[in-house]
Amino acid sequence: MPKILLFGAGGVGSIYTYVLTQGGASVTAVCRSNYETVKKDGFTINSAIWGEGIQVKPEVVRTPEEARGTEWDYVISCSKAMPGSSPSTPDIIKPAISPRTAIVLCQNGIHIEDEFAKAFPNNAIISGAVYLPVTQTSPGFVTHGYIERLEIGTYPADAVKAHKDSVQTFADIFTAGKGTAHVFDDVQPRRWNKLITNASWNPLCALSRSKDIHLLNSTPSSKKMIYGIMLEVVKIAQACGYTDIIAKHADAQMERVVVQIPDRGIYPSMVGDALNLRPMEVEAIVGNTVRIAMEKGVEVPLLELTYTLIKALDESNRKRRDEKA
Numbered sequence: 001m002p003k004i005l006l007f008g009a010g011g012v013g014s015i016y017t018y019v020l021t022q023g024g025a026s027v028t029a030v031c032r033s034n035y036e037t038v039k040k041d042g043f044t045i046n047s048a049i050w051g052e053g054i055q056v057k058p059e060v061v062r063t064p065e066e067a068r069g070t071e072w073d074y075v076i077s078c079s080k081a082m083p084g085s086s087p088s089t090p091d092i093i094k095p096a097i098s099p100r101t102a103i104v105l106c107q108n109g110i111h112i113e114d115e116f117a118k119a120f121p122n123n124a125i126i127s128g129a130v131y132l133p134v135t136q137t138s139p140g141f142v143t144h145g146y147i148e149r150l151e152i153g154t155y156p157a158d159a160v161k162a163h164k165d166s167v168q169t170f171a172d173i174f175t176a177g178k179g180t181a182h183v184f185d186d187v188q189p190r191r192w193n194k195l196i197t198n199a200s201w202n203p204l205c206a207l208s209r210s211k212d213i214h215l216l217n218s219t220p221s222s223k224k225m226i227y228g229i230m231l232e233v234v235k236i237a238q239a240c241g242y243t244d245i246i247a248k249h250a251d252a253q254m255e256r257v258v259v260q261i262p263d264r265g266i267y268p269s270m271v272g273d274a275l276n277l278r279p280m281e282v283e284a285i286v287g288n289t290v291r292i293a294m295e296k297g298v299e300v301p302l303l304e305l306t307y308t309l310i311k312a313l314d315e316s317n318r319k320r321r322d323e324k325a
């Protein structure tokens with residue numbers, strides 16, 4: 001039975017705990033604020049796809065340090081992607097990493113893999129684009145909408161065969177658990193495709209404290225604004241050599257908003273962080289994107305404005321957090 005340590009047991013982490021457990025893996029979740037609830041009752045999931053009141057009760061630890069000593073086949077990171085934070089996620093998960101462990105990143109953003117590859121140069125690094133509208137509404141209780149899809153591949157794309165094999169094994173467990181996993185030889189274009197949605201909806205909804213559908217309907221020009229950011233991301237992806245990423249991908253990401261939870265819309269994951277004064281994935285999702293655009297000489301005025309505003313909000317939230325502490 002594959003042994004999996006799940007780090008970041010919030011919205012995405014709890015659903016993946018469920019899928020991987022169903023798929024036959026033994027999953028241990030690293031829980032922090034929801035430790036007591038999950039230890040006692042597990043996660044309770046209301047899913048538009050799999051049904052209401054689903055319960056899954058993993059083994060629980062408080063830290064990766066507590067999980068030291070077990071030979072984990074996979075350590076999955078489903079925390080918010082905070083490249084450059086201190087301590088870094090690689091530092092935090094390090095006690096649980098053995099030579100055989102594959103590290104799976106189920107996180108939004110672009111160029112988030114580098115710090116893991118540097119910290120664990122001989123381990124398989126598996127990078128994933130996650131489609132899963134989900135929110136932890138209270139500790140251990142999670143609501144999930146109509147979409148579920150995971151796109152994965154090695155980082156870098158030209159990894160050794162053993163690392164490629166570990167991606168396929170992970171996908172097989174996921175699929176056996178009734179999840180939808182697609183393996184890609186090079187997953188980076190898939191990450192750029194996902195970034196189209198996250199670099200636009202996430203910061204704009206966080207700045208406006210709105211559901212996606214409300215942002216879309218707020219003014220006659222909203223769609224133009226959101227779509228304009230998406231097209232800037234397309235241009236950057238193309239400048240990076242991913243010429244298969246084209247405007248029709250932006251159209252599809254636009255359409256998905258109407259499908260996710262029809263009529264009601266969703267709060268993208270950054271909104272909860274904005275409202276609760278938690279650090280937002282500003283650098284992983286927007287900052288890195290703007291920096292890559294600059295390196296490639298691509299003009300991205302809408303993304304630059306978005307980065308300025310969301311960075312300022314993140315900083316003012318940090319000050320408010322410090323004042324409250």
Ligand SMILES: NC(=O)C1=CN([C@@H]2O[C@H](COP(=O)(O)OP(=O)(O)OC[C@H]3O[C@@H](n4cnc5c(N)ncnc54)[C@H](OP(=O)(O)O)[C@@H]3O)[C@@H](O)[C@H]2O)C=CC1
Nearest residue numbers: 008009010011012032033078079107108130132133134269
């Ligand atoms: N939610 C969504 O709809 C989607 C999210 N994503 C991406 O998936 C990733 C996860 O998002 P999401 O599930 O929403 O995030 P959540 O905020 O719901 O969950 C993150 C979890 O990580 C935990 N965590 C963070 N740092 C530590 C630490 N040092 N030790 C232990 N636990 C820690 C948090 O614990 P604590 O509660 O104690 O802070 C929290 O439970 C992000 O990259 C996001 O962008 C992708 C697609 C959809």
Ligand SMILES: CC(C)(CO)C(=O)C(=O)O
Nearest residue numbers: 130131132133268269270
């Ligand atoms: C938009 C969404 C829900 C897509 O799955 C997402 O990635 C997020 O909320 O961060």
